[in-house]
Amino acid sequence: MADIKKIAEELVSLTVKEVQELAKIMKDEYGIEPAAAPVMVAGPAAGPAVAEQTVFDVILLSPGQAKLQMVKVVKEITGLGLKEAKELVDKAPTAIKEKISKTEAEQWKAMLEEAGGEVELK
Numbered sequence: 158m159a160d161i162k163k164i165a166e167e168l169v170s171l172t173v174k175e176v177q178e179l180a181k182i183m184k185d186e187y188g189i190e191p192a193a194a195p196v197m198v199a200g201p202a203a204g205p206a207v208a209e210q211t212v213f214d215v216i217l218l219s220p221g222q223a224k225l226q227m228v229k230v231v232k233e234i235t236g237l238g239l240k241e242a243k244e245l246v247d248k249a250p251t252a253i254k255e256k257i258s259k260t261e262a263e264q265w266k267a268m269l270e271e272a273g274g275e276v277e278l279k
Contacts, residue, residue, distance in 0.1 A: 213259055217274055218249060263278070
């Protein structure tokens with residue numbers, strides 16, 4: 158008896174040209190007309206659609222060399238007092254702003270990077 162699994166593995170690994178040759182042999186030698194079906198070529202697996210992220214956190218990874226300038230920018234962005242802003246900068250890596258829009262997150266990221274910080278959006 159034929160090993161069905163082996164046959165299936167061989168069929169799956171056929172190229173488009175080999176599938177066409179197989180169809181011709183099946184028709185010519187055995188009188189079996191294959192059903193018209195689109196030939197699918199293996200490509201990257203399409204997973205489920207990923208929803209675009211709409212809410213971001215601005216993460217200060219490093220304050221850089223100009224720590225005082227970074228504290229001023231963090232104070233401006235967060236609305237915190239000078240002491241609280243300094244504590245936040247000292248805790249880097251830390252979230253500066255959380256759950257904000259992409260536009261706002263990119264704006265804050267640009268300001269923090271301009272002040273010399275290393276920033277990431279998550």
